Structures are given as structure tokens and as C-alpha cells.
Amino acid sequence: MRPILAGLLFLAAGILSSPASAQKSKADPIDAKLAACLKGPEASSTAGAIACFQAAREGWEQEMIRAYAALSATLDTRSRGILRGTQKQWEAYVAAERRFQAAPWIRDRGTAMSLTAAAQNVDLFKNRAITLRRYQAE
Template identity: 35%
Template sequence: MKKLLVMISLLLPASGLAANNVIDNELASCLNRNSSTVGMAQCYDAAMQSWDQEMNRQYSAVMKKLNNQQKAKLRDAQRNWLKYRDSWLEAAQAWYLAEQGTLAGLSTAAQAVQLVKGQALMLKSLNQGSCANPDDCQ
């Protein structure tokens, strides 16, 4: 169990962002309440759904601000990102299955959360217009 907790803590963000984000706070709280594999998987699934909703919200908000050419570029980029996400998770799952066995699902779920969170934050930075200020990217 200690190995699992260490592994999960490495996959969670090390920055102060987690302390300031509702979704991350809910995930951390959920993981603290659930020590079973099934319970932790449900925590990651809930966080994934929340970050996915936030990503879609940010995408929609950015699209409203763009002209047609910019919209086409962002749409293509988002579609390519979705392919990348799926491809990365397939590769990670294959590696984790070979290296970790039953923990593979949790490891992949934690990575999925981080991938979608990252994309949501990138879209948010576009929506806000800049990443010059580090707070704009969080």
C-alpha cells in the first residue's frame, strides 16, 4: 500500500496549484477517504469528468472570441490533442500493465486527469489572452 501511495503522490501536481483548485482539492479529499483500488479509481474518474467539463467550458469560451480562421486552427489543434491524449494513455496503459500489474488502472487514471487538466489550463490561458503572468496559466 505504501508503494501505491508514493506512486500516486508522484503523479499529483507538486505545485501550489493543487491547493488552490477546487477539482484538485476534491480529488485529494476523495483519495484520502478511499484506500481501495475501486474507491481511488472512482475518485480519479470524478476528477477526470470535472476537468473534462472545465476543458470543454474553456474551449467554448475561447471559440466565441475567435474569427473563423482562428476557430479552424483551434478546432484542429483540439482534435489533434484528443488523438494525442488517447495515444498516450494507450501507451502508458501498456507500460503500466507490464510494470505494475493491478496498479496500472490507477496510474493511467492519474495520468488521464493530469493530461485533461493541462489542456483545460492551456485553453484557459488562451481565453484569458496571455500566459505572460504565471497566474494566467493556472
């Protein structure tokens, strides 16, 4: 149980210190909620920790959707079309990444790989949301 907890704390530290989180001086509420979840008793199991990551991914996905809509509303027609195209390409990348994560190889790597994949999915949506935020802020 301790190796799993140590691994979870390592993953959480990586997420919370990623370049995306460095963009903000104060921890984003989604990241704060993830950190609290990973410190809680529910994260003592692999399934519980994965649930923490899934909740964070869902939060970042909603934030990405919000940031996309906000940015899109500020753009001219041509730029909005280009943004729509880049978003579709990003979504295709995410779908391909999920197919790879669901491939048989991951089952052979044990529970730590499932945690890594769950954390990676958080980062995918977090980084996109922050990128869209920054485009609008500039």
C-alpha cells in the same frame, strides 16, 4: 495496504503541485475534491483511488469543454478553425495515449501502474483546460 496509500499520496502531491496547478494561487475545486477523495476511506483500495482519479478526470474534461467553447466564442473565423484543428490533434493524442495504457504491458506492471495511468489522465485534461483558460485570459 500502506504502500498503496503512500503511493496514492505521492501521486496526489504530484498532481496538486504540477505546473498546471501552479497557474492558480488557490486550489481549483476539482483538485480540492480529488485531494479529499484520496484522503477518504474510498481511496484505501486501488479501485477506490482509481475512481477518485476518474472523477477528477471527468471534472477536468468538462472544464476543458467549457474553456474551449469560451475561447472559441472570442476568436475570428480563421483562428477558430485553427483552434478546432489543434483540439482534434489533442484529442487524437489522448486517444493514442489511452490505447497505449490499455495495451497488455500495463497488466504486467501491477496496480501501481494503473494508478499512474489514472493520474496521468487527470493531468492530460487538466493541462489542456488550463491552457485554454490562459489563452482566453491573455
